[in-house]
């Protein structure tokens with residue numbers, strides 16, 4: 001018997017584990033963007049960004065986070081999906097008041 005170190009499922013042998021690892025849902029994917037990390041980076045540079053009436057221009061985020069526009073869009077979706085939008089709106093409102 002051998003088990004998968006990510007999801008802890010048991011398999012009959014090491015070969016079966018190797019086959020499973022190609023599809024294991026809990027195995028970290030190196031090509032996948034870590035949006036949690038990216039979001040934290042975004043928060044760190046947020047006070048330095050230019051804030052407009054309708055929010056932060058995409059170009060500002062591209063410039064500060066050094067990510068392509070598609071990734072900015074994906075980050076935006078991630079923020080919405082994880083319900084961080086209300087807190088972000090508060091922060092942006094605060095920044096606009098300061099300006």
Ligand SMILES: [Zn+2]
Pocket residue numbers: 004005006007008009020021024025026027
């Ligand atoms: Zn697994």
